[in-house]
Amino acid sequence: MIALLLRDLKLAFRAGGGFGLGLAFFLIVTVLVPFSVGPQSSLLSTIAPGVLWLGALLACLLSLDRLLALDWEDGSLDLLATAPLPLESVVTIKALAHWLTTGLPLVLAAPFLGILLNLPVPGFFWLVISLLVGTPAMSVIGTFGAALTVGLKRGGLLLSLLVLPLYVPTLIFGAEVARRGATGMETQTPLLMLAGITAATIALLPFASAAVLRINLR
Amino acid sequence: MTLTVTDLAIARGGVPVLEGLSFALHPGKALILRGPNGIGKTTLLRTLAGLQPPLAGQIDGAEDQIAYASHSDGLKPTLTVMENLTFWASVFGTKGIQHALDAFALNAFSDRYAGNLSAGQKRRLGLSRMLVTGRPIWVLDEPTVSLDRDAVQMFAEAVRNHLGQGGSALIATHIDLGLDGDVLDVTPNKAKPQPIDDLDGGFL
Numbered sequence: 001m002i003a004l005l006l007r008d009l010k011l012a013f014r015a016g017g018g019f020g021l022g023l024a025f026f027l028i029v030t031v032l033v034p035f036s037v038g039p040q041s042s043l044l045s046t047i048a049p050g051v052l053w054l055g056a057l058l059a060c061l062l063s064l065d066r067l068l069a070l071d072w073e074d075g076s077l078d079l080l081a082t083a084p085l086p087l088e089s090v091v092t093i094k095a096l097a098h099w100l101t102t103g104l105p106l107v108l109a110a111p112f113l114g115i116l117l118n119l120p121v122p123g124f125f126w127l128v129i130s131l132l133v134g135t136p137a138m139s140v141i142g143t144f145g146a147a148l149t150v151g152l153k154r155g156g157l158l159l160s161l162l163v164l165p166l167y168v169p170t171l172i173f174g175a176e177v178a179r180r181g182a183t184g185m186e187t188q189t190p191l192l193m194l195a196g197i198t199a200a201t202i203a204l205l206p207f208a209s210a211a212v213l214r215i216n217l218r
Numbered sequence: 219m220t221l222t223v224t225d226l227a228i229a230r231g232g233v234p235v236l237e238g239l240s241f242a243l244h245p246g247k248a249l250i251l252r253g254p255n256g257i258g259k260t261t262l263l264r265t266l267a268g269l270q271p272p273l274a275g276q277i278d279g280a281e282d283q284i285a286y287a288s289h290s291d292g293l294k295p296t297l298t299v300m301e302n303l304t305f306w307a308s309v310f311g312t313k314g315i316q317h318a319l320d321a322f323a324l325n326a327f328s329d330r331y332a333g334n335l336s337a338g339q340k341r342r343l344g345l346s347r348m349l350v351t352g353r354p355i356w357v358l359d360e361p362t363v364s365l366d367r368d369a370v371q372m373f374a375e376a377v378r379n380h381l382g383q384g385g386s387a388l389i390a391t392h393i394d395l396g397l398d399g400d401v402l403d404v405t406p407n408k409a410k411p412q413p414i415d416d417l418d419g420g421f422l
Contacts, residue, residue: 003308007297014296075290079347082267082286083309218270 065156126181248399291344295333
């Protein structure tokens with residue numbers, strides 16, 4: 001299992017691995033927002049938590065179609081399915097590798113992009129916390145979507161359509177934590193809901209992903 | 219470990235391709251699978267490897283015993299030859315890849331990226347993966363595609379060594395490998411077309 005994680009991380013950093021793609025997308029989206037809504041700092045600081053959350057979500061989505069498709073194309077998914085590793089742990093490791101190469105950099109970059117959007121000072125802490133708790137769910141749900149669409153030509157588009165509605169609960173509660181944190185309100189309830197969603201997806205979805213992957217490999 | 223197949227029926231894309239297939243593969247033996255294109259050789263091998271369920275029949279002794287090599291090699295172009303092999307060795311929980319590099323003469327480019335290898339060299343790397351799996355039953359699908367004459371000999375030698383150590387191999391191939399194995403021709407097992415009794419039966 002460690003070997004698979006290390007391989008996926010290594011592949012992400014090698015040529016064409018796509019590391020930094022999501023991060024660059026996140027950066028560009030947040031830089032473009034002040035251009036499109038205008039430079040009023042009060043308006044920007046109101047919408048900053050929501051914009052940052054939406055940007056992180058879309059950046060996360062960007063790299064999902066490569067998650068399993070590359071392994072399917074070169075045949076290594078077939079070989080992994082016949083290896084001693086259970087498919088459940090293969091998809092869990094894949095989701096973890098995706099989070100480490102996409103989700104975690106977004107979490108770390110978010111405070112710096114918050115400055116660009118004039119995010120109120122108390123909001124920084126809660127933005128990082130909410131993204132830290134919410135992004136693992138996005139990787140796990142995304143892996144499920146990737147397993148559903150593996151083997152389809154142009155599956156990436158279908159993948160977005162399937163995955164985005166599933167991201168809604170995470171987005172609602174995650175953005176709510178960041179928004180309440182930024183305005184100095186109490187954040188416990190949405191944060192608990194967000195953590196609950198993440199915990200439930202991590203606990204349940206790998207089984208669903210492995211099941212659809214088995215059917216797709218037939 | 220003997221692989222026993224009894225009265226197996228398999229389907230590709232929902233259409234039955236082979237039926238009533240029975241054979242046994244004993245340790246130290248090779249079985250050469252033959253049959254025309256489209257008869258279902260790949261489907262049979264995938265079924266044995268556990269990638270798809272059979273329509274009917276029994277497969278005994280396959281669980282966690284089979285190392286499967288498909289048409290594609292499962293190589294990562296941005297990993298080196300060494301990294302590719304080491305990865306598969308650690309997935310299968312075995313140590314040491316040197317014997318695999320030696321068997322397929324891969325030492326000279328063990329530090330080269332797999333993406334820069336020629337088609338035949340990639341195939342050799344794909345086949346050398348079988349040696350690091352440590353599994354007793356090899357199931358190989360057209361292993362000699364894009365191999366030159368010397369590489370075919372390397373491969374035959376590797377299979378002979380494997381059989382000598384008590385392993386077994388099921389190989390779908392159209393060329394003569396010079397192995398003293400039985401030939402399993404699946405042509406007589408071609409599935410008869412199903413009579414269509416009711417028009418919407420297939421949908422329900």
